[in-house]
Amino acid sequence: MNNLEMRVCGDPILRTECTPVEKIDAELLHTLDTMVEMMRAQSGVGLAAPQVGITKRFLVMMTPDDEKVFKMINPKIISRSEKTCIMEEGCLSVLGGDNLPVYANVSRPESVVVEWTDENGQQLSAEMSGVPARIVQHETDHLNGVLFIDYLSGARREMVMRKVRRHKK
Ligand code: NI
Numbered sequence: 621m622n623n624l625e626m627r628v629c630g631d632p633i634l635r636t637e638c639t640p641v642e643k644i645d646a647e648l649l650h651t652l653d654t655m656v657e658m659m660r661a662q663s664g665v666g667l668a669a670p671q672v673g674i675t676k677r678f679l680v681m682m683t684p685d686d687e688k689v690f691k692m693i694n695p696k697i698i699s700r701s702e703k704t705c706i707m708e709e710g711c712l713s714v715l716g717g718d719n720l721p722v723y724a725n726v727s728r729p730e731s732v733v734v735e736w737t738d739e740n741g742q743q744l745s746a747e748m749s750g751v752p753a754r755i756v757q758h759e760t761d762h763l764n765g766v767l768f769i770d771y772l773s774g775a776r777r778e779m780v781m782r783k784v785r786r787h788k789k
């Protein structure tokens with residue numbers, strides 16, 4: 621799977637419920653590495669499998685402060701704080717007419733507990749808050765066919781969708 625191609629809004633793959641990874645093999649490890657490269661090349665902080673055309677449950681993400689990279693296989697958010705916060709989000713799959721990500725404010729839980737399997741097959745869990753919590757929620761949503769624009773409504777959604785419609789595939 622060497623030719624991973626970025627998928628953008630309108631591609632049905634982005635709306636697909638992804639299936640669990642059953643085994644960690646060389647192909648998966650290679651794909652994860654390639655996704656980290658793609659994420660960095662596009663100055664992103666997260667990239668989920670369906671964004672590169674694979675309907676399996678895995679993602680890569682980076683915590684912006686320390687640039688720590690996480691490769692998460694079958695990630696699952698097991699708890700969410702009641703407290704929410706608003707942050708600006710963008711997505712490498714949601715582009716405007718200028719071919720750059722479109723941004724919008726989204727409200728989500730401020731902190732979450734996430735469980736995942738890492739690339740060595742180890743079961744891990746972490747409580748994340750602030751920006752990392754935001755990233756992991758956005759990326760795990762991708763595995764369920766959900767995009768951040770789904771949280772927008774009314775005039776804000778219309779404004780964002782107008783920009784997205786200007787994007788030429
Ligand atoms: Ni995204």
